[in-house]
Amino acid sequence: MPLVAIDVSNKISKKMEVSLMKSVYVIIKEVFSLSDQDISIRLTVHETHRFSINIQEDVQNSLDTIISIDCFPGRSIETKKLLFNKIFTSLELLGIPRNTIKIVLREISKDDWGL
Numbered sequence: 001m002p003l004v005a006i007d008v009s010n011k012i013s014k015k016m017e018v019s020l021m022k023s024v025y026v027i028i029k030e031v032f033s034l035s036d037q038d039i040s041i042r043l044t045v046h047e048t049h050r051f052s053i054n055i056q057e058d059v060q061n062s063l064d065t066i067i068s069i070d071c072f073p074g075r076s077i078e079t080k081k082l083l084f085n086k087i088f089t090s091l092e093l094l095g096i097p098r099n100t101i102k103i104v105l106r107e108i109s110k111d112d113w114g115l
Contacts, residue, residue, distance in 0.1 A: 001115065002028055002071040004041040009051035009064040016094065017043055023090045024067060031083045032075065065091065066102045073107035080105055 004024060012020070025041050028034065051064060067087065083105070088098050 001038050001113070002032065002034070002040070002069050004028065004039065004070075005068045006041070006043045007051065007066045007068075008043070008045050010048050011045055012063070017045070019094055020065075020091070020096075023094065024087060027083065027086045027090060028069065031079060031086060032071070063096055064100045064102075065096055067104070069103070069105045070108055071105065072110055072113075075107075 006020060006024060008020070021041055021043050025039060028039055029036070069083075084103050087103060088101060091101055092098055
């Protein structure tokens with residue numbers, strides 16, 4: 001049951017918001033072999049001046065993206081690499097450069113979930 005948080009550093013259109021969320025959702029569902037009920041996803045759009053990976057760069061035109069995926073442990077390194085690569089590729093197709101994307105996958109014991 002992954003909980004996914006997507007944080008972006010600049011305002012984007014509603015269409016882009018939906019596309020971004022849907023893209024990540026579909027990839028996680030496919031790679032982890034999950035049903036629709038097993039994934040929760042949310043998007044937070046930050047004001048540019050409050051979100052910067054490299055404070056020296058022109059943050060007004062950047063679209064830094066951090067994707068945090070909390071899930072149960074047990075997936076292989078190969079599965080994780082596949083997940084990361086598919087997300088990178090999909091977001092690049094949406095116009096988000098790979099070098100502005102950060103993905104973190106946190107495996108949390110089932111004992112630490114309140115479901």
